[in-house]
Amino acid sequence: MKKQLLTLLVPVLLIISCSKKDDKPSTTLDQDKVSLNYDQTHQFKLNEGSSSVEAAKATWSSSDLSVGTINAAGLFTARKIGNTTIEAVVNGSTISSEVTVVPYSELCIEPVAEFGITMAAVKSREKRALLEQSSNGLLYKGENAKLLNVIYSFQPSGLESSLLLLSPTEAVVEESGRFFAERYPFAGESDGIFFFEDLKTTVGVGYLEELGFVAVYFPSSITIMRTAGAKSSTEKLKALKQAFVETGRSVTLSQSK
Structure with a gap:
């Protein structure tokens, strides 16, 4: 009986021994x-x-x-x-x-930038305090001292642009550069307007006479490029600048709240 057990154990022991030799970390x-x-x-x-x-x-x-x-x-x-x-x-x-x-800056909560959605859809996503509403716009109070207001502009087709009205202090202007650079690839600068963009959204950051220091969100420049027929990077930036200015002009709500 013992001999039979040993006979059975030998192959098992050999397998275990071999596997230990072959084991690699x-x-x-x-x-x-x-x-x-x-x-x-x-x-x-x-x-x-x-x-x-x-x-x-x-x-x-x-x-x-x-x-x-x-x-x-x-x-x-x-x-x-x-x-x-x-x-x-x-x-x-x-x-x-x-x-x-991870971010360096938590300047503010970015606005809703799902272009084409309805005003009701924006209101359901936006958690800040609503100050004013018109047929083509929404005005919200900023959630901290760095952000004065958030403005949404609409066309019949839906959300056209989102705008952050930022405090024009030197500290906020400096922080804004880092805030957008770590969220969107830098696309270039044209006459003091800095552009950041991904495949869906372009953000223009700069001063508008009517408003002050702003960050304007509008659809990616891919659409703008096709419309403008721009080919060079210079032409692209000109098209972006025009879109930035026109978007700012489309704001019809009062910002003095």
């Missing part, structure tokens, strides 16, 4: 969660047990390239506020890290 990333700002980078490192592995041996990817990109050597470059998942594929195995790009 798993490959890991130096951090499974990373937090940084939009103008920073992070160099990911690969480890195999206590030994380091050359980062270039992995295939790297970012799930949201608008938030940040990663190169073949594992260097992550942040672009704007948001979240993305970084994956490294090594020898057929995938390991990942969650990257959060």
Whole structure:
């Protein structure tokens, strides 16, 4: 009986012994969660047990390239506020890290910028105190001393533009540059108006004679470019400037509240 048991145990022991010899430490990333700002980078490192592995041996990817990109050597470059998942594929195995790009500035809550939606839809999303309403506009009170008012302008087709009327102090003007730069790619400057944009929204930041220091949100310049037939970056900025000015002029509600 003992001999039969030993006969059965030998193959099992051999398998266990072999598997222990073949076991290799798993490959890991130096951090499974990373937090940084939009103008920073992070160099990911690969480890195999206590030994380091050359980062270039992995295939790297970012799930949201608008938030940040990663190169073949594992260097992550942040672009704007948001979240993305970084994956490294090594020898057929995938390991990942969650990257959060956090803000420097919390200047204010951005306005509703879903162009084309109804006034009722904007009112359901906007949580600030409503001061005034007309047939083609809404005026809200800013939630802090940096933001005086929020103004929404409408056409029959729906929301045309959103406008932040900001305090014209030097500190707020300076903070605004960083606030928008970490949320939208910088698109250029034309006559003191600074433009930031993504695929859906363009934000123009500057002074309007009738209002003061403002940030105007309107549909992406892709539409403006097609309408204006602009080809060069100079023509594009001229078209954006015109849209910024015209949008400001379309505001019909009083701001003195």
